[in-house]
Amino acid sequence: MICLIKWDKWVVRVCRDMGGLRRSLGYGYVNYSNPNDAARAIDVLNFTAVNGKPIRIMYSHRDPSIRKSGTANIFIKNLDKSIDHKALHDTFSTFGNILSCKIATDGTGQSKGYGFVQFEAEEAAQTAIDKLNGMLINDKQVYVGHFLRKQERDSSLSRTKFNNVYVKNLSESTTDDDLKKTFGEYGTITSAVVMRDADGKSKCFGFINFESMDDAANAVDALNGKKIDDKEWYVGKAQKKSERELELKSRFEQTAKEAVDKFQGVNLYVKNLDDTIDDEKLKELFAEYGTITSCKVMRDPSGISRGSGFVAFSSSEEASRALSEMNGKMIVSKPLYVALAQRKEERRARLQAQFQQMRPVAMAPSMMAPRMPMYPPGAPGMGQQLFYGQAPPAMIPPQGGFGYQQQLVPGMRPGGGPMPNFFVPVVQQGQQGQRLGGRRGTGPVQQNQQPVPMMQQQVRSS
Known part of the structure; x- marks a missing residue:
């Protein structure tokens, strides 16, 4: 480590490689004599741009096991590309003290749509998962779950190994012995059968059971898509009916999602x-x-x-x-x-989230993080948040279907006029005593707080 700079209150070290060029490794350490100064530096300077790149600041732990253990570490995916390190930090910091927070980026600095947050306490991580998994952040439903190390992911995949193999698109002349001969090259087979109808005619598919799961996997890799007797075989894991239905449903939903995403915006x-x-x-x-x-x-x-x-x-x-x-x-x-145009589940989720926030004064939430505005679009006196290519909220009323009708709320004009004053939005710090509602016709109260991603409860369609 070089570039050691000393003052009365702090010591700065920039870490560099040991080669002749002594290039920076992209990280360093700052030691404060006063813990309060260190805390203030993190609060003020975290995610500040230095030479065009946002820096991430966290407390240094000499014991690497804390970082590598994965304890209290969560994984977030399907994030909107506009969400950066700071927005992710602001969103999750309401659940507890964060040790590390980052968005995965490509070579150009663009978000890959997923990130990681490590909390100081496991309880905070679990609360974040319970509260945010399945929520809408910037109109995208996010997945939030425990981070799994590569060994754990590999172990999870290994549990899906199989012995029984399914083969289809066989020629009508293929026999049980043909299957045994072809698949027997990859390991010991306990059974092989071509399925036939009541008249003994081949149904052109069959099953092969291996003693070893590794042999079964090797056979699938080698024979799937191979042409035998002018027929291209499909070879894969034999599945139960429920497993096949679940896989088909997943494929259908993914195809539908891709089709919708293609027209998003x-x-x-x-x-x-x-x-x-x-x-x-x-x-x-x-x-x-x-x-x-x-x-x-x-x-x-x-x-x-x-x-x-x-x-x-x-x-x-x-x-x-x-x-x-x-x-x-x-x-x-x-x-x-x-x-x-919006998907049915997105419209339902937005409508549900909007009405969940419409509470009488007596039922208004008493504890809400000041950095996370969760009031619905169009709430009285609040600045409106717009997303890419989206019309102002007054132009997009709550929706109940592609051919939706304007929802009627007591005291609200169908054209998207201001809400009545018996709804209480979230109050930002420093705004105590201000009247947020106002009468009809008054302009919105300006907020100095930089907006962070809007979150709305996702309602799963039955």
Whole structure:
């Protein structure tokens, strides 16, 4: 270690390699004589940019086992790419003292969508998992769970090993002996059978059971996709019916999610359409704002328009411009309503989260972290938070389906007017005594607090 600098109150060391170039290893140590000074340095300087890179500051532990044990360490994935180290730290610091917090990034510094937080206490880590797993952060449902070291992950995978192998797409002439001969090259087989119908005709699939799980895995790796008798075999782990159904469901959900993500921020929902508007007319109305990849007016089984539809653009910028220009525009004497299309579960979660925050004064939460605004969009007197390509909250009412209707709340105008004053939003530190609600028509109270990711309870659709 070199670059030793001494003052009356602190000592600074920058760690460098031992080669001829003595390049910085990217980390160092600062020793304070006063613990309060060290705590203030962490609070003020953590995640401050130095030479264009945010620095992370934490207490130094001489015992490396504390860091390497994985105790109180949690893993977070499916994070929005806009969430950085500081935003993640601010989100999780409400549950306890954090020893380390970071977002995984690629070579260009862009988030990989996952990160790690290590707490001082295991209880804090468990509370964070219980409270935040499945929550919406910046409109994305995140997974929060215990961090598993590579050995533990490998051990978990090993528990999925198998002896029984399934093979399909066999030729009709393939026999049990053929299976034994082909699969026997990879290990000792206890049984091999081609499944047949009542007449003895091959069903073109079968099962092979190995003595060794490693032999079964090797056979799958070697024979899956191989052509035998002009037939390309599928070879894999033999599964129970429940396992197959679960896997198919998972694949379907993943495919559906990928399809939705493809249109995230570019797909617009349009309602209050005149009955004379068809697909072509709808496309003409939105064509000037960019390249339209799909356009459809929703119809009932008899072909009558439902008065709503969808328009997908090639980019979120085009969709945002179309939204701002077309929302409220009069088309055939009817004002259009235009908003970003959302998945059913996201709409339910947002609606549920919004109404959960609408509590009478007597039921208002008494303990809430000041750095985590959890009030719903449109709460009285609060600054609005916008997400990429999303219309202002007043333009996107609570939704109950792609063809949703405006939700009616006592005291609230259908157009998205201010909430009545019997709802109490979260009060930021330093704002005690201020009236946050205000009368209708008053502007929003400005907040000096830098916003951190908005969190909303995810409601799983049954």
